[in-house]
Amino acid sequence: xxxxPEVECLTRAVASVAEGRVVEDLLFFRKDLREPIPITALRxxxxxQPLRRIYRRSKYxxxxxxxxxxxLHLGMTxxxxxxxxxxxxxxxxxxxxxxxxxxxxxRQYLHYVDPRRFGRLSACKPGAIAGHPYLAELGPEPxxxxxxxxxxxxxxxxxxxxxxxxxxxxxxxxGVGNIYASESLYRAGIHPARPAGSVAASExxxxxxxIRQTLRAAIKAGGTTFRDYKSADGEPGYFALQLVVYGNxxxxxxxxxxxxxxxxxxxxxxxxxxxxQN
DNA sequence: CTTACCGCCTGTCGGC
DNA sequence: TGCCGACAGGCGGTAA
Numbered sequence: 001x002x003x004x005p006e007v008e009c010l011t012r013a014v015a016s017v018a019e020g021r022v023v024e025d026l027l028f029f030r031k032d033l034r035e036p037i038p039i040t041a042l043r044x045x046x047x048x049q050p051l052r053r054i055y056r057r058s059k060y061x062x063x064x065x066x067x068x069x070x071x072l073h074l075g076m077t078x079x080x081x082x083x084x085x086x087x088x089x090x091x092x093x094x095x096x097x098x099x100x101x102x103x104x105x106x107r108q109y110l111h112y113v114d115p116r117r118f119g120r121l122s123a124c125k126p127g128a129i130a131g132h133p134y135l136a137e138l139g140p141e142p143x144x145x146x147x148x149x150x151x152x153x154x155x156x157x158x159x160x161x162x163x164x165x166x167x168x169x170x171x172x173x174x175g176v177g178n179i180y181a182s183e184s185l186y187r188a189g190i191h192p193a194r195p196a197g198s199v200a201a202s203e204x205x206x207x208x209x210x211i212r213q214t215l216r217a218a219i220k221a222g223g224t225t226f227r228d229y230k231s232a233d234g235e236p237g238y239f240a241l242q243l244v245v246y247g248n249x250x251x252x253x254x255x256x257x258x259x260x261x262x263x264x265x266x267x268x269x270x271x272x273x274x275x276x277q278n
Numbered sequence: 279c280t281t282a283c284c285g286c287c288t289g290t291c292g293g294c
Numbered sequence: 295t296g297c298c299g300a301c302a303g304g305c306g307g308t309a310a
Contacts, residue, residue: 002304034286034305059304076303077288092288116287118304161281170305178303267283268303 004175005218015054025098041123058174075118149205156196164192165266191277245271
C-alpha cells in the first residue's frame, strides 16, 4: 500500500528526526522479512556512525553513512515509528534502529513494524548504491525525469501489455502502484486495459502530467504524516488524498455520473469510468 | 524478448 | 454469532 508518496513522506519525516544522529545499535527481533536480513552487512554499514543522509529512491528508503548504506523497502504494510522505549513494541515489530541522544532529543528508536513482512532490508558498501541489485534495474523517478510523457511513449513502442500494467512496471517508471495507476489513468481519460503500444504520444504527455499531479497532490496531502508517524497507531496517512476512482466501484463518476467499473487487469483490481476513459 | 501468473504474509471482510 | 475462504498487493521468480 505504501506507494511513492507515502514512502516520500515517511522518508522526509525520518530524515528530519534522524539525520546527523549516530546509530548506536541495531536490534533484530527476527532474522528474515521477505528474505534473510543481512545483519552483518547492515551493522558494518550503519553501526556507530552518524546518518549522513536519509533519502528515497523508488520505494526504497536509503540510509547513508560514511561506512555504507542501508536500504529499506516497506513492502505492503511496513512502517517506521519513532519511540523512546525499545521495549514498548507493537505486534509485528521486526527490528529497531537505536538513535543516540542529542542536545535536543533523548535516545530514541525507529521501530520497523510490518505485519505481512513483504518488506526488504539490505546493505551495501560506500559507492555501491547505484549498482545495488535492488536499484540497478529501476526506471526513472516520475517527479524527476525531464520528459516523462516522451519516455513512456518510447518505452511503450510495440507493447501489447495493458497500459495500466505497463505503468506499474518499475523497469519503465518507478513509484506508480495500483492505486495511483488507476487514479492517473482516470484523470487522463485513458482506459486501463488498452495495449500500452496503442496509446498515442499526445495521450502519454497528458498521462505523464496526470501521474505527476496525482503523486504531488498525494505527497502534499501526506505532509501531516509526521504527527501520525510519531504516534503509536502506526497508520502513516495512506489515502489522505481523495481517491476519485480507486475503491469506488458502484459510485458515480464525478464527470459523467456513470457507475465506476471494477475489473481485474493483469491480475490487479482496476477501477475506471467506461465513458470517460477510452 | 515479452507477458501472465504464482507465492510470500496477515488482517479484514463478506457470505453462509 | 462465528467460522472460513477470498482478497489485498510489491516484487521476484518461473513458465509459456
